[in-house]
Amino acid sequence: xxxxxxxxxxxxxxxxxxxxxxxxxxxxxxxxxxxxxxxxxxxxxxxxxxxxxxxxxxxxxxxxxxxxxxxxxxxxxxxxxxxxxxxxxxxxxxxxxxxxxxxxxxxxxxxxxxxxxxxxxxxxxxxxxxxxxxxxxxxxxxxxxxxxxxxxxxxxxxxxxxxxxxxxxxxxxxxxxxxxxxxxxxxxxxxxxxxxxxxxxxxxxxxxxxxxxxxxxxxxxxxxxxxxxxxxxxxxxxxxxxxxxxxxxxxxxxxxxxxxxxxxxxxxxxxxxxxxxxxxxxxxxxxxxxxxxxxxxxxxxxxxxxxxxxxxxxxxxxxxxxxxxxxxxxxxxxxxxxxxxxxxxxxx
Amino acid sequence: xxxxxxxxxxxxxxxxxxxxxxxxxxxxxxxxxxxxxxxxxxxxxxxxxxxxxxxxxxxxxxxxxxxxxxxxxxxxxxxxxxxxxxxxxxxxxxxxxxxxxxxxxxxxxxxxxxxxxxxxxxxxxxxxxxxxxxxxxxxxxxxxxxxxxxxxxxxxxxxxxxxxxxxxxxxxxxxxxxxxxxxxxxxxxxxxxxxxxxxxxxxxxxxxxxxxxxxxxxxxxxxxxxxxxxxxxxxxxxxxxxxx
Numbered sequence: 001x002x003x004x005x006x007x008x009x010x011x012x013x014x015x016x017x018x019x020x021x022x023x024x025x026x027x028x029x030x031x032x033x034x035x036x037x038x039x040x041x042x043x044x045x046x047x048x049x050x051x052x053x054x055x056x057x058x059x060x061x062x063x064x065x066x067x068x069x070x071x072x073x074x075x076x077x078x079x080x081x082x083x084x085x086x087x088x089x090x091x092x093x094x095x096x097x098x099x100x101x102x103x104x105x106x107x108x109x110x111x112x113x114x115x116x117x118x119x120x121x122x123x124x125x126x127x128x129x130x131x132x133x134x135x136x137x138x139x140x141x142x143x144x145x146x147x148x149x150x151x152x153x154x155x156x157x158x159x160x161x162x163x164x165x166x167x168x169x170x171x172x173x174x175x176x177x178x179x180x181x182x183x184x185x186x187x188x189x190x191x192x193x194x195x196x197x198x199x200x201x202x203x204x205x206x207x208x209x210x211x212x213x214x215x216x217x218x219x220x221x222x223x224x225x226x227x228x229x230x231x232x233x234x235x236x237x238x239x240x241x242x243x244x245x246x247x248x249x250x251x252x253x254x255x256x257x258x259x260x261x262x263x264x265x266x267x268x269x270x271x272x273x274x275x276x277x278x279x280x281x282x283x284x285x286x287x288x289x290x291x292x293x294x295x296x297x298x299x300x301x302x303x304x305x306x307x308x309x310x311x312x313x314x315x316x317x318x319x320x321x322x323x324x325x326x327x328x329x330x331x332x333x334x335x336x337x338x339x340x341x342x343x344x345x346x347x348x
Numbered sequence: 349x350x351x352x353x354x355x356x357x358x359x360x361x362x363x364x365x366x367x368x369x370x371x372x373x374x375x376x377x378x379x380x381x382x383x384x385x386x387x388x389x390x391x392x393x394x395x396x397x398x399x400x401x402x403x404x405x406x407x408x409x410x411x412x413x414x415x416x417x418x419x420x421x422x423x424x425x426x427x428x429x430x431x432x433x434x435x436x437x438x439x440x441x442x443x444x445x446x447x448x449x450x451x452x453x454x455x456x457x458x459x460x461x462x463x464x465x466x467x468x469x470x471x472x473x474x475x476x477x478x479x480x481x482x483x484x485x486x487x488x489x490x491x492x493x494x495x496x497x498x499x500x501x502x503x504x505x506x507x508x509x510x511x512x513x514x515x516x517x518x519x520x521x522x523x524x525x526x527x528x529x530x531x532x533x534x535x536x537x538x539x540x541x542x543x544x545x546x547x548x549x550x551x552x553x554x555x556x557x558x559x560x561x562x563x564x565x566x567x568x569x570x571x572x573x574x575x576x577x578x579x580x581x582x583x584x585x586x587x588x589x590x591x592x
Contacts, residue, residue, distance in 0.1 A: 128419070204452055205460040207441075211449045214438045221398065222453040222509060223424030232457070333440065334489070340466070341444035341473065341486070 023330050028281050035187055039180045050178050053251055055291045056186035060244030061264070062271035062283035063190075063197055067237040069269075070278035071201055073213035074234055075133045078120070078140030079241045079268045081147050082113040084260020086242030087249035088157055094167030102171045106189075106246055113242020114235050121231035130216060130227060141262055148261030162256025169250040178251065186247055190284075193240055197280050200236075207340040209233065270315050276325025278336050285327060349412070351376040351513060351543050352397065357406035358567075359392055366392040368567045370406070374513070374560075379535075379544045381554040383578075384564035385587060390547040391433055393564065394517050397545065398430035399423045411512060424453070427512035431519060433547075435498040437505070439491025443482055446490050446501060447473045450508035472508075480504040480534060496527035500534065507538060514538070516546040520553055532557055551588075555579070563587070 035056070042048045061083050068074040086109040093108070094100045124131060124139040131139075152160045168175040169185075176182045200206055208229055211219050216226050249255040258264065267290070275286025290311070297303045303310070322328060324336065352374035359367040367389045374380045382390045396403045397410075399420040408416045415423050420430075438446050451469050452460065459465055477483040480500040485493060490501060499519055506514055519535070520528045528550060535557055538544065548554045554561070555575055562572040563584050571581045578584055 200461070203461050203463045204448075204455065204466055205457070205463075207445060207449055207452070208460060210441060210445075211438050214440055215436060217420075218432075218436045218438065219449075220420040221400075221424055221430050222450050222505075223421055224453055225421050337440050339442055339445065339487075341442060341448050341470070 022335055023332075024279060024281060024335055027285075027327070027330070031281060031284065032191070039183050046179060049180060049183055050251075051291065051295050053178070053183040053186050054248075055288050056183065056190045057244050057247045057251060058268075058271070058291060059190055059284040059287045060193055060240055060247070061268045062275070062287045063193060063280060064237040064241035064244065065268040065272045066277055066280055066283040067197060067200075067233055067240065070272060070280070070283070071197075071206070071213070072209045072230055072233040073133070073216070074125075074230055075137040076140040076234065076237070077137050077262060077265050077269065078142075078144035079237065080260050080262070080264035081120075081140070081144040082117050082238040082241035083245035083248065083264065084151075084255065084257075085116055085147065085245070086110075086112040087245035087255035087259055088151065088163065090246045091163040091166040091249050091255050092157070095163065098167065100167040100170050100250070102169055102176075102185075105169065106243060109242045109246030110239045111242075113245070114239035116242070117238020118231070118235040120238070121234045125227050125231045125234060127227075130220075141265070144260060144262050144265045148257045151260065152257040158256075160257060162254060162259075163249075164254045166249050166253045166255065168253075169247075176250065182251055186251070189243060189247065193243065194280060194284070197240075200233075201280065201338060202340075204340065205229075206338060210337055210340075270311065272325075273315060273318055273323070274325055276327030276331065276336070279325075279327050279331060282325050282327040282331075286325065289326075350374055351411055352545070353407075353409040354393075354397070355407050355409075357393070357396060357403045357408060359389075359396055359401070359403050366567050367396070367403070370564070370567070370569055372562050372569065372572070374543060374545055376512075376543050377539065378560055379539060379546065379558045381558035381561045382545065382547045382564060383551065383554060383561055384570070387566075388564040389567040390564055391517055392567075394430070394515050394545065394547050398428060398515050400430070424509065427510075428515065429506040429509040429511035429513070430515045431499075431502045431506045431517060433517035433521065435495070435502055437490040437493070437498050437501050439489060441490055442487050443477065443490050443493065443501060444473060444486040447476055447504055447508050450505040451476075453509060476504045476508055481530070496523045496531075499523065499527075500531070503531075503534070507541070511542050513543045513545065516544065516548075518548055519546065520548060520550055528553055 038052050039049050061079055065076060065079045068076040089112045090105050090109055120143060124136050151157050157163060168177060176185055208224060212226055212229060219226050271286040271290055272283040274290060276282025294307065297307055318325065350373040354370060354372040357367055357370045370393060382393060384390050395401050397408060399418060403416055407414055410426060410428060413426055415426065448469060451472055452465060455465050477486050482497060482501060493501060503519060520531050523531065532553060546554065546558065558575060560574055561578045563570040563578060565587050570587060571578060571584050
């Protein structure tokens with residue numbers, strides 16, 4: 001009953017909650033090693049290097065959603081909006097100003113994502129009354145849908161055909177074309193974003209987000225401006241999505257209405273939930289799994305046609321039977337949520 | 349001037365008038381008890397003070413600030429802390445992290461992001477956990493604590509905010525007699541730190557720790573005064589003998 005219990009009982013209690021060996025660093029390390037050797041292992045298969053590059057870029061979108069949902073409890077069905085708008089902006093700058101220098105365009109894409117997400121946050125999150133999860137989900141979904149419809153009918157941005165022949169990304173006079181160099185560029189960006197998100201998650205601010213996800217109201221009574229924290233993370237997530245959108249646009253040489261609509265926004269949700277939200281590495285692995293499966297099955301006509309249905313059913317099964325994603329099979333809740341204080345001697 | 353001045357506060361839930369013209373003064377440095385039969389409006393008044401819901405009428409002035417329409421965040425920043433009636437610890441965080449989360453609420457965004465105060469606050473977190481007999485459970489999940497220990501953790505978290513006024517809604521609810529005794533001994537020393545407003549059903553507990561009592565009945569103030577005065581009050585005796 002009281003904590004005057006003897007050391008044996010304390011140890012027993014500690015043993016009950018003693019977390020298993022930490023799994024996430026091993027998963028992260030293994031993923032990084034695999035990512036580093038992939039282009040060399042694939043050799044002449046340039047199509048697979050292109051696929052790996054796409055996976056690295058789409059992982060940014062997945063991390064963007066994980067920052068919202070997994071870390072902060074913001075259900076956003078509109079991450080593709082920030083991804084797509086940034087992709088369009090850099091394509092337009094390339095077309096109209098003939099400029100595509102990496103040192104300026106990637107920060108510009110981040111700024112576009114940040115500013116647009118900030119605007120949405122101000123509208124959806126910063127009201128006097130705390131918005132419900134459904135309100136935010138519908139608000140972001142509507143934004144994503146409206147943007148897709150808007151660009152579909154806007155000739156200046158290519159209407160339904162989108163913008164093709166996007167000017168190649170440059171660093172000085174070097175041009176990044178599809179292939180190993182672009183893959184490593186995308187990987188470097190992904191690793192930097194990942195490390196930034198990991199730093200945020202493990203910081204004292206990460207503790208606030210973890211608390212917010214569990215009981216927003218409680219945190220308001222602590223004196224935290226919960227909606228401001230949410231708006232901040234949502235804006236940062238928009239920035240990450242914007243960065244991904246720019247890389248996607250340069251890599252594909254194309255950006256279209258579908259890259260900012262609910263379809264891609266929902267795919268980001270699938271990446272995240274499939275891999276395991278709140279872990280950061282889970283959404284990256286979810287992206288790998290979904291994109292590789294899609295690539296493999298795209299050659300099988302019978303499956304290709306019903307692949308979206310299969311993907312939908314998989315998502316349904318994950319949500320119903322394994323809501324922590326497949327990484328949830330390996331990672332304990334304790335490790336997923338994180339521990340912020342120092343471990344006591346004799347504690348768990 | 350009183351630390352908390354409540355004037356003519358009323359609150360209705362549809363057709364039910366939970367509070368009607370309630371006046372209460374809470375002096376700084378006192379332990380003030382709100383008592384009354386079930387449904388008398390004690391918890392409603394406490395929630396109106398904390399900002400869990402807004403009063404329909406009247407004013408609430410805290411430390412010179414009119415907080416009648418202030419958000420919980422604004423009230424917390426002014427120095428109000430609430431311990432909920434139903435324990436609201438964060439069950440998936442460790443006991444240590446629950447207290448750290450409360451203590452670090454005054455830190456700036458930059459300091460939180462850079463984790464600048466994690467080490468500096470460790471001593472304060474540890475001291476609170478030791479004081480509330482939770483140090484052995486520091487690394488356990490808060491959701492694994494017993495009900496009584498969760499109540500202590502809640503009080504520790506509320507105190508971690510260094511409040512000027514601490515609002516406790518039934519801090520001994522669901523506790524064993526031994527846990528109630530310990531809770532009383534844990535609360536007594538905080539008088540030096542802050543003012544306390546407490547809602548409690550256990551009249552023996554509240555009589556032992558409070559200086560001043562306000563008795564509510566059917567949403568109105570029935571009587572108020574020091575403990576001895578209230579114990580002698582015929583109006584209060586009648587209510588407690590006929591309706592409790």
